[in-house]
Each structure stands twice: as C-alpha cells, then as structure tokens.
Amino acid sequence: QLQLQESGPGLVKPSETLSLTCTVSSGSISSSSYYWGWIRQPPGKGLEWIGNIYYSGSSYYNPSLKSRVTISVDTSKNQFSLKLSSVSAADTAVYYCARLEGATGFDYWGQGTLVTVSS
Amino acid sequence: DIQMTQSPSSVSASVGDRVTITCRASQGISNWLAWYQQKPGKAPKLLIYAASSLQTGVPSRFSGSGSGTDFTLTISSLQPEDFATYYCQQANSFPYTFGQGTKLEIK
Numbered sequence: 205q206l207q208l209q210e211s212g213p214g215l216v217k218p219s220e221t222l223s224l225t226c227t228v229s230s231g232s233i234s235s236s237s238y239y240w241g242w243i244r245q246p247p248g249k250g251l252e253w254i255g256n257i258y259y260s261g262s263s264y265y266n267p268s269l270k271s272r273v274t275i276s277v278d279t280s281k282n283q284f285s286l287k288l289s290s291v292s293a294a295d296t297a298v299y300y301c302a303r304l305e306g307a308t309g310f311d312y313w314g315q316g317t318l319v320t321v322s323s
Numbered sequence: 324d325i326q327m328t329q330s331p332s333s334v335s336a337s338v339g340d341r342v343t344i345t346c347r348a349s350q351g352i353s354n355w356l357a358w359y360q361q362k363p364g365k366a367p368k369l370l371i372y373a374a375s376s377l378q379t380g381v382p383s384r385f386s387g388s389g390s391g392t393d394f395t396l397t398i399s400s401l402q403p404e405d406f407a408t409y410y411c412q413q414a415n416s417f418p419y420t421f422g423q424g425t426k427l428e429i430k
Binding site (some may be wrong): 250251252253267268300304308309310311313314 | 335
C-alpha cells in the first residue's frame, strides 16, 4: 500500500521560508502515471491546492502563491519537497502531500503536518 | 480561476437517510470532478472521481453524477461512519480548486 509522509519544522518565523518534504514509500515517485501535489488547510477552514510536480520536474503552481512557492522532486530519495517563502500568519495550516492520477483526483494522502507561523 | 460552490454548507440527517450534496462550477468542467470525505484530524479520502466513478474500496451507497457545471454526491442510506465533511474539487484546469465543504451532522 502506497504511503506518503510529510516531514519538516512545525514552527516557522514570519518572513522566513517554510520547508517540507514528502517521502513516498511502497511505490515509485518516478511512475509516469502520476503527479505529486501539496494541499493545505488552515485550521477550521477548507482545502487549498498549492501545486503539483511530475517526476521529470515539470510543475504547476497556484497563481495565488506562485511568487513564493517552489516544489521540487528527488527521484533518488523517492521524495518531493515544498518551499514557501516570506511566510506570514496566513500561511499557518495543515500541509498535506498527495498523489494525483491524471485529472481524476488525489487518491493517496499523507497524514498532514501542522505548520504554525509565529515569532 | 474556476470557483466551486457547494450547497448546503451543513446538513443534519439521521442514520438511514438519503442525503444529496450539490457542487456548482463557475464554468464548465466536463466531468473532471472529484468528491472527498474528511473526518476531524484526518486527511481527505477520495470517494468519487470523474464525477461518477467510485474509488476502489468506497461503499456503493456513495454515488456521484453530473457534468458541465452541476454535480451531486448522494449517500443512499447514511451510516454512522458517514458523518464528516465533504468537499468537491475540479480537476479540469489549473489552479485546481475545492468547494468550501459541506458538514454532515447527526440529527
């Protein structure tokens, strides 16, 4: 069974860069069938798509975050990563990584990790 | 961006009831719509993809329909484990967008 696991600091200071990694196990991130994505959810609120990446490195970002977001992939480690710069309290959220099969939906999710932006 | 609007925002129902949640897209998305179930403290779970295809392992009491701009998720006979928040998501074009969620509560 495919598993995804987010990792990274749970507390980030305002104006700094949030960095998270998603490790994929029991499956290959290099499969040509899938994209890999990041989604976030502020406490008590709805879901926001951040962006997707393909194993080749091609990526798509939410325009609302595009100037601050970088998603990268490391196929040798079966991982993909999220960097969000110049964070503020509005970026406090549970961050999920997930697998996307074409345009069908996110079928596997990590458990999520809460990142709090505070000094 | 394509806006996704769900209704109702919340609904109260009893075990055994039939419940329908609707999702409207601000422009046509063909059938590129997914439905998710989320329980408190858990990641969303994919229920339906391509508007009407049941994800493997999801009970058959869940069904989806619609195309273009109007979609529905129906739970034919509510079970205790179905009380959760439900989200629709369009996968027609970037940026992918989600509905605001529908909270299904026990009456």
